[in-house]
Each structure stands twice: as structure tokens, then as C-alpha cells.
Amino acid sequence: MIAHLRGTLLAKHPNQAIVEAAGVGYDVTISIETFTHLPAEGSEVKLHIHTHVREDAIALFGFAQKDEKRLFEKLTTVSGIGPKLAITVLSGISSDRLIATIRAQDHATLTKVPGIGKKTAERVVLELKDKLDEFALSSAHVSHVPVGAATEDVLSALTNLGYQKPAAEKAMENALKKEPGIQDDFEQLFRATLAAIR
Missing domain, CATH: 1.10.150.20 (5' to 3' exonuclease, C-terminal subdomain)
Structure with missing residues (x-):
């Protein structure tokens, strides 16, 4: 079974990476978190692989970490x-x-x-x-963002805009230290986090 894959990143999408190794292009299903860690297309990439075997298909799931x-x-x-x-x-x-x-x-x-x-x-x-x-x-070292009504939505919006989730979480943590009362207000929290991330 395939446990690790290193090769050229031919294409990347939020849920898919195509990696060429030894002349073969592997279609790998990935998470948004792994997508944010991928290098530019045409670069070398390394992925930890979980191979899922069913009667009718073999599927590869890849992870940066x-x-x-x-x-x-x-x-x-x-x-x-x-x-x-x-x-x-x-x-x-x-x-x-x-x-x-x-x-x-x-x-x-x-x-x-x-x-x-x-x-x-x-x-x-x-x-x-x-x-x-x-x-x-x-x-243990990860930033801990308080869970509010708007925090997950703001993080999702920022990752959709192309920001890496760890950077967005850190910026949100800093924004909430300055204005702890905005964690339930999407618009205020989004603007404050965006200002902190730049």
C-alpha cells in the first residue's frame, strides 16, 4: 500500500492534488488544511498517504502533516x-x-x-x-481562539480568501485580545482579524 508520495505537483484544488511520481499521475483527495500547505504547481511535494481499498476502487487520501x-x-x-x-x-x-x-x-x-x-x-x-x-x-503550542458565534465563519471566510488557517487563527486571537466583545459579531470580527493578519 502507498504510505508516502513524493513527486511533482501537477495540479491542486481545495479537495484534490495530482502528483506525478515516476511518470505516473496520482489523484489524491486532500483537506483544505493540506491544500493551504501545498507549494506552487510544478514544485516538488511530499504527502503522507492513506490508501483506502474498496471492491470497486482504490482511493488515495493525502496529508501535508x-x-x-x-x-x-x-x-x-x-x-x-x-x-x-x-x-x-x-x-x-x-x-x-x-x-x-x-x-x-x-x-x-x-x-x-x-x-x-x-x-x-x-x-x-x-x-x-x-x-x-x-x-x-x-x-500544546497552538493558539486558542475562543469559540463564539462568528469565529468559525470568519476563519472559513479567510481561508476561502487564501489565508492560511494558522495565520488567521493567530490574527483572530490578537484581534480578540484588543476587542474581546466582538467574538459574536461576524462583520466586526472579520474586519479586525483582517487588519491583524496584514
């Missing part, structure tokens, strides 16, 4: 979550935020991800909350 791949594999152990939904989850919420959300048993944040209903969110928390100890060190 090893921890994101490990988290993806944990998600796919949850009943009702296949690899495509796991990628959707990792595209809707950053790895470090997802870990914090599961540990906090925050079902509401999980249900904001397309395809995750209340019961699935409860299963994710129940089945994974005690299985994330190995991620403790990697997420």
Missing part, C-alpha cells in the same frame, strides 16, 4: 464516518481545533461541519475523547 493523517485514521474508526466524510470534517475544522473540540465534548461545534449530525457528533466524542493523548504535545 503526519498528525492530520493520524487524526483522519482515528475519525474513520468511528461508526458512520468513512474517508470522504473524515476529509470533510478536517476541511471544516483544523486538526488542532478538532482535537480541542473533542476533548471539550463540544458537540455543537462538530455539528457545524457539513454531514455531521447530532448523533454522529456524539459518537465522535464518545469514541475518540480518550484516544487523543498522542496528540497532546503537537497541539
